Amino acid sequence: MEDTTKLNTSKLGTQQYWDDFYAVEKSNFEENPQDTGECWFDDSNAEEKMVDFMLDHLGQFCIDKNSSMIDLGTGNGHLLFQLHEEGFGGKMVGVDYSFKSVEFAQEILKTQYQDSDNFEFSAADIFDPNWQPPKFDVVLDKGTLDAIALSGLKMANGESIVQAYPEVIEKLTKKDSVFLITSCNFTEAELKQIIESESLQLWQSIKYPAFRFGGQEGSTICSLAFVKK
Template sequence: MSAPEPSQKTRLPPSKLGTKQHWDDVYKREVQNFHDIQDEGEVWFPETVDKIVQWITDNVPSTSTSSVIEIGSGNGALLFSLAEEGFPAEHLFGVDYSEDAIRLAQDIARTRDLSTTVTFAVCDFLREDPEGRSSWDLILDKGTFDAMALLDLKDSALDPQAIYPAKVSRLLSSGGLFLITSCNFTEEELKSIFVTEQVSYFQTIKHRSFSFGGKTGSTYTSVVFKKE
């Protein structure tokens, strides 16, 4: 069974957050801020980082051959947090389609003495494969698919909801894990998008919940999938 056809129920209205120009502008500004006042920039979904890092350190063995890639790594905050918790930095790889995002992450890495270990590279994930490996043991996404899903399909020949899940499946090693964190999709919606014959639901990472109108929910959803 191939990746399921995107459902209208999981379609989001287009937004500038789905455009490369928006993120190029954001990271150009953040690179300048870092050079001027050493501000490392915004951390996307900051409330989720500690739980994601804890789950990875508890559940993903860091062997001499393990490999971790973050799609849309931005300023590198999640990968730096993993390295600081003891995950081998030389196993960590981040890609982003914004050149200034990669420049910012590399600049920050140098200040943390991680520039020769954590690797960052420009890669437009919908259009090309990351260089260096044909498969990965752990693929991370913290808000990137959310942004991709805001792309205006009238202005693009690419449909992220069709391309992205299939590509994640192809790039996962056998037994590999895909950990995605979203503020736009529920757990069930993420399952409907990413579960295939090869990729199954594995676990949900619980975040702080809230109650409103008699219903309980969470601002963020982190779901782990596993390739058989």
């Protein structure tokens, strides 16, 4: 059977692309502090739906207002900032392999959220075996697996970087931790194929407007929540 989870490579999967992108975003912000950069999947209201999902499932598994969270591929930190504005006050960590994105998120934090000490932004290679983070109540991914898949990179053992991704989630989660991911490159079935294991089980999906084409129904985006058993 054909592996539909394999994507063609693209410059969007390179660190240089994101360093250049966030250098421009940071420069724009310095000229206009109201310009906090692009909100990915804004046309689908994905970020709002992810935040609403968290609010709607308070008290379930490890989700509460004091949950510790890590945002993989945090970019400008927008998702974490939105969760903070909705009253989530636990430890919020944003990691990205683009140093420029981390600098940008730190600049936004310093100028707009200077009274908040629960944020931490840092550059990290999440596939580096020497990266040993703590475990979190909630792990977030908004488009990061999409970008990772476009890199075409492989691990030292020959495993694709997409195949290695669930191992990262395993490292970051404990019993009842929730992994919430949004993708525009993978279908729900493909995300389930990539992520689900004996210990990471599909829990919920977020509904988006569907379209019909050629007798098939689908969506341009999907968000799934997995729970660590």
